[in-house]
Amino acid sequence: MQIGVISLLDGLVYGMLLFMLASGLTLILSMMGVLNFAHASIYMLGAYFAYQISRWVGFWPAFVLAPLLCGATGAAIEVWGLRRVHHNGHIAELLFTFGLVFIIGRAVQMAWGMLPLPYRVPASLDFPLFSVYGENFPAYRAFMLLVSAGMLFTTWLLLKKTRIGLIIQAALTHPGMVSALGHNVPRVFTIVFAGGSLLAGLAGVIAGNYFTTESGMADAMGPIVFVVVIFGGLGSLAGCFIASILMGMVQTFSVAVDWSFADLLSPFGITLAANDLAGEILTIPVSRIGPLVPYVLLIVILLFRPRGLLGTRET
Amino acid sequence: MKRLRSIAIVLFALLGMALWGPTARAADDTIKIGYIDPFSGAFASGGDASLKMFQFIVDYINAKGGALGKKFELVTFDDKLQPAEALIALKSVTDQNLPFVMSCVGSNVGSALIDAVNKHNARNPDNRVLQLNCGQLATELTNEQCSFWHFRFAGSVEMRAVARIKSLPQSVKSVYLLNQDYLFGQSIEKDTKRFLAQYRPDIKIVADEFIPLMQIKDFSPYVTKIKASGADSILTGNYGPDLNLLLKAAVDSGLDIRFDTYLAHVIGAATDMGPSGEGRVTSVLDDHENIPVEEHNADAEEFFKKWRATHDFMFIAVPSVTQFEMMVRAINQAGSTDAVKVAQELEGMEQKDLFGVTSIMRKDDHQLLYPYYEGVFTKDVKYDAEKTGLGWKTEYKTTVADETLPTTCKMKRPSS
Numbered sequence: 001m002q003i004g005v006i007s008l009l010d011g012l013v014y015g016m017l018l019f020m021l022a023s024g025l026t027l028i029l030s031m032m033g034v035l036n037f038a039h040a041s042i043y044m045l046g047a048y049f050a051y052q053i054s055r056w057v058g059f060w061p062a063f064v065l066a067p068l069l070c071g072a073t074g075a076a077i078e079v080w081g082l083r084r085v086h087h088n089g090h091i092a093e094l095l096f097t098f099g100l101v102f103i104i105g106r107a108v109q110m111a112w113g114m115l116p117l118p119y120r121v122p123a124s125l126d127f128p129l130f131s132v133y134g135e136n137f138p139a140y141r142a143f144m145l146l147v148s149a150g151m152l153f154t155t156w157l158l159l160k161k162t163r164i165g166l167i168i169q170a171a172l173t174h175p176g177m178v179s180a181l182g183h184n185v186p187r188v189f190t191i192v193f194a195g196g197s198l199l200a201g202l203a204g205v206i207a208g209n210y211f212t213t214e215s216g217m218a219d220a221m222g223p224i225v226f227v228v229v230i231f232g233g234l235g236s237l238a239g240c241f242i243a244s245i246l247m248g249m250v251q252t253f254s255v256a257v258d259w260s261f262a263d264l265l266s267p268f269g270i271t272l273a274a275n276d277l278a279g280e281i282l283t284i285p286v287s288r289i290g291p292l293v294p295y296v297l298l299i300v301i302l303l304f305r306p307r308g309l310l311g312t313r314e315t
Numbered sequence: 316m317k318r319l320r321s322i323a324i325v326l327f328a329l330l331g332m333a334l335w336g337p338t339a340r341a342a343d344d345t346i347k348i349g350y351i352d353p354f355s356g357a358f359a360s361g362g363d364a365s366l367k368m369f370q371f372i373v374d375y376i377n378a379k380g381g382a383l384g385k386k387f388e389l390v391t392f393d394d395k396l397q398p399a400e401a402l403i404a405l406k407s408v409t410d411q412n413l414p415f416v417m418s419c420v421g422s423n424v425g426s427a428l429i430d431a432v433n434k435h436n437a438r439n440p441d442n443r444v445l446q447l448n449c450g451q452l453a454t455e456l457t458n459e460q461c462s463f464w465h466f467r468f469a470g471s472v473e474m475r476a477v478a479r480i481k482s483l484p485q486s487v488k489s490v491y492l493l494n495q496d497y498l499f500g501q502s503i504e505k506d507t508k509r510f511l512a513q514y515r516p517d518i519k520i521v522a523d524e525f526i527p528l529m530q531i532k533d534f535s536p537y538v539t540k541i542k543a544s545g546a547d548s549i550l551t552g553n554y555g556p557d558l559n560l561l562l563k564a565a566v567d568s569g570l571d572i573r574f575d576t577y578l579a580h581v582i583g584a585a586t587d588m589g590p591s592g593e594g595r596v597t598s599v600l601d602d603h604e605n606i607p608v609e610e611h612n613a614d615a616e617e618f619f620k621k622w623r624a625t626h627d628f629m630f631i632a633v634p635s636v637t638q639f640e641m642m643v644r645a646i647n648q649a650g651s652t653d654a655v656k657v658a659q660e661l662e663g664m665e666q667k668d669l670f671g672v673t674s675i676m677r678k679d680d681h682q683l684l685y686p687y688y689e690g691v692f693t694k695d696v697k698y699d700a701e702k703t704g705l706g707w708k709t710e711y712k713t714t715v716a717d718e719t720l721p722t723t724c725k726m727k728r729p730s731s
């Protein structure tokens with residue numbers, strides 16, 4: 001029970017963070033068909049920008065400025081990079097974003113060095129909010145939850161209640177038709193790319209001081225975000241949301257699971273020793289392979305439902 | 316347009332050749348060491364830190380005259396912490412006829428290199444290379460995998476485990492083992508349990524947990540588990556984000572527990588831990604910058620001051636200084652850089668380290684034996700680490716005799 005309540009909250013926080021990252025990516029992927037490898041790099045840039053700006057003017061200005069900078073970076077990438085590469089096909093766009101990963105990674109290392117940065121939680125938020133069974137829930141985690149929920153709500157509002165949102169939704173599933181109707185689809189693409197980058201940057205700003213800010217953070221976050229996007233399905237933000245929360249919960253709760261598959265079999269009278277290959281694999285406790293589970297889920301969904309949970313578009 | 320393009324191609328090719336030429340041609344008046352480590356990617360900070368420390372050491376040794384009248388030179392290769400890349404780098408080393416290959420980061424890389432060097436030296440008796448291990452710590456490398464061509468100048472996991480266990484205060488009665496799930500972490504877990512049983516049978520191991528390397532961002536579920544276990548101390552070989560995030564999660568959740576670590580002193584850790592580490596984190600170190608102050612050693616203090624004047628992180632490579640001092644003597648005594656001759660001089664050699672303690676390169680397994688310092692991360696020191704205002708203070712010191720552990724090595728020696 002003790003593990004349950006705090007783990008639920010922690011899984012939620014982590015899931016919402018994943019959602020912030022994955023939502024931008026799924027929008028970009030669904031609309032433009034571009035798998036933006038550099039998305040996690042922009043997340044990293046958000047953290048680094050926030051660190052630098054907060055050193056000059058403090059955390060709260062950084063909270064506003066850094067995501068905007070990331071959005072601008074995203075727009076620049078789209079206008080001067082992707083748009084030129086677009087007519088060479090999807091593979092070319094993929095390679096371009098893949099190359100960006102290395103460029104951004106190295107640029108960050110050259111500008112800020114290779115060591116983790118002392119980007120810390122602001123003092124105004126650095127206290128325990130409440131306590132459950134003797135374990136503190138830090139206020140900053142509640143802040144992260146608040147920001148991600150607020151961002152989710154704002155995005156939903158934008159997409160469902162504004163004109164540009166309507167066009168974006170249409171372009172998500174029928175970009176060709178939207179263009180034929182006379183809308184400036186390339187500009188819509190730029191807006192979506194910039195918006196996705198802004199979200200990624202915002203995720204970086206609030207996560208960078210809670211989880212460490214160092215040059216490996218893009219590589220650490222990248223893979224799990226892709227899993228979420230594919231699992232949730234193309235063209236569906238709702239699916240992305242469900243997938244993020246699911247992955248967040250799985251990652252968090254698997255730590256508490258100390259039994260292995262062999263233990264599941266033992267009530268049936270089947271005991272396994274750990275000295276052959278099958279035995280060794282099945283006696284590993286789930287907590288040891290927890291982070292592997294999302295990837296297993298990815299394989300399962302690709303086998304049985306390739307369009308993802310709530311995917312609306314086949315690509 | 317086409318003509319312009321062909322001219323451009325030719326010009327670039329010439330430029331490339333011009334820049335390539337001087338750096339690729341080996342100058343004969345230096346003793347070259349091929350240095351393979353990760354210099355890009357997620358683990359670049361480790362390789363970069365080691366490189367800076369080694370450049371400092373090489374300058375120090377060259378200022379004292381080098382060996383056989385020649386200076387040492389490092390030739391770097393990036394392996395991105397991948398054994399496959401390291402083997403490609405080794406091929407470059409042997410292609411360029413470099414007599415020594417050195418590598419510090421990643422026991423998986425070290426293990427792959429031992430095998431490859433063995434094979435290469437067996438097939439190419441006229442172009443043998445010696446492998447200098449400056450930081451790949453898995454105990455197996457000088458036991459099951461020991462090799463005549465491999466010399467380890469850094470304390471193995473089991474040596475550190477001895478220091479780690481012997482330095483635990485009597486007040487610690489239960490420990491939570493948490494380690495990274497790869498060769499090094501598993502080595503730590505094995506040796507920690509072995510020496511707990513040997514030196515502190517009164518301590519109860521409440522859990523023995525592995526985490527995947529550098530994957531976990533959110534350690535709060537682990538903190539919940541650790542709290543539920545009621546352990547007095549977290550005994551962990553984690554480093555990098557795996558240590559810092561764990562510490563942050565524990566502090567944030569209000570868990571008041573000791574962190575008895577193996578590697579909380581490596582580069583970047585002090586910055587990441589910051590004030591949250593004060594008084595609760597201990598580690599076992601090869602050296603730290605406050606030892607000369609504690610032991611009133613003015614020369615060593617000067618050495619560290621010179622380092623601190625141009626570097627922002629702590630110098631933790633005193634055994635590497637010993638490594639180079641030994642190499643100078645071995646090469647001088649052998650009269651050449653021939654692998655067999657130098658190896659025969661190196662094994663069994665004794666050398667005073669920077670603090671005046673006699674270190675021994677044991678003949679049986681080619682492991683350097685030297686004392687360990689267990690220290691606590693605290694404000695109460697003269698020299699801080701990474702400008703955090705906090706530094707390391709010695710609480711316990713082992714002796715060379717403590718660190719002289721039995722080995723299972725059955726070394727095959729070359730007949731020639």
